[in-house]
Amino acid sequence: MEKDFYHHVCHACRSVPEPVAGVYQKFKSCSGCKLISYCSVSHQRADWPSHKSVCRHIKRMTESYQFPALFDLTHSPQSLYQAQNETILLLEQSLNRPLRLDERSSIFFPDICGLCLRPNGKAYIFCSRCQVQFYCSDEHKNIHAAIHEKDCQSLKLGFQVFKDRNLDTMPGRADIKQSVNSGMKFPASLDDYLSTCLDVDSLSLADRIGLTDVLSYVMTLVYAVRKSNVLTVDKSSLCVHIIGANVVESNMLVILEHFFLWLDTVRVLDLVFVGPDCPPPDSDLIEYAMLKFRNRLSVKFHERVLYHDMMKALPQTARKPDLIVAFNCGFHEYEGLETDTWLPTIEYILTNLSTILVCTAYTPLEAENDSKPFVKRNPQVRTIKFCERNPFRSLMPYRNPERTESSVFFFNQMLSIFSIEQDIPQ
Ligand SMILES: [Zn+2]
Ligand SMILES: [Zn+2]
């Protein structure tokens, strides 16, 4: 499991500063990047091998004024988010690798006031319930209280998972209860699945919430297959293309028992992961999955390639997907920009394939924006589900760096399913 980042917590041991006379005093921050902090010099030393590459680049960029100002005193939520994205892009270019979750979070969630977005002072003024939202003054805390209220509980849960989660366990592992059999009712939600079908009694709350993050991908796929009626009686092999895939999606491979449990007529699942951020095939992961699911699974990775380019390069006889799944893809994110690579992919799918397209999104607004290219495409596109709350969304709240809609989002929170049909038979 990837570790996350909170600026007030020791980045090595996840401990929180002790209050002195009712006020939290900050840990010393790293003198290179000034973004992350440690409870002690020994912990800073211990963490240095993993932190040094990004720290050195930030330091060098700051000194040469190439670093977008994260602590500009006049930021609006939009301009801050833009500066943060530019920073991440620059860092990824100079490091020549994607940033880790904790590195991205250190850019997205620096030590700034939740209301005015200016740097906080030496001591912490914070929401005492979630202990995650910080302010420059009591006044700003009070003004922000009504807005903060609706996400406070989720922020608190997210922080608890961060502190208590065992990062060494296999992501998403939980045994299916022995009593689950073919007569069992399909669960109504991921919460329901956890409490009725899985053996999670020995897991801490943090591990339980954490495991839904991976489980959500498999169960959303299962749910979409069931809702789209793509499994006809004579169909014993299902071909699923996961587009815009990254490491999170590939973790599905280790827990496909949930897929085969609820879709037991599928003899073979043909999974293809593709996208510019798709990781190269992890041989350990694949070997583990192939051994576990033997002849019921076929897996291919097409890394660093756009979906339409991959499809055009395939021979005509190559198998067409029964389902295309875009997990949290953010189709609209680069809308109108030259860097919008989704547009040609969407066009390709709409004009060449007869398939089911499943899209999930982090937030309601994103789901709405993502679905725009599909809504006016009659009669090619039939809507099966439109921007609905996904009952199999992850239960893990993540802080939302885009501060305008809400402070938290969930993997696969929203779900749309479209059936795409071409006039000409394929
Ligand atoms: Zn520490
Ligand atoms: Zn540093």
Ligand SMILES: [Zn+2]
């Ligand atoms: Zn403030």
Ligand SMILES: [Zn+2]
């Ligand atoms: Zn709070």
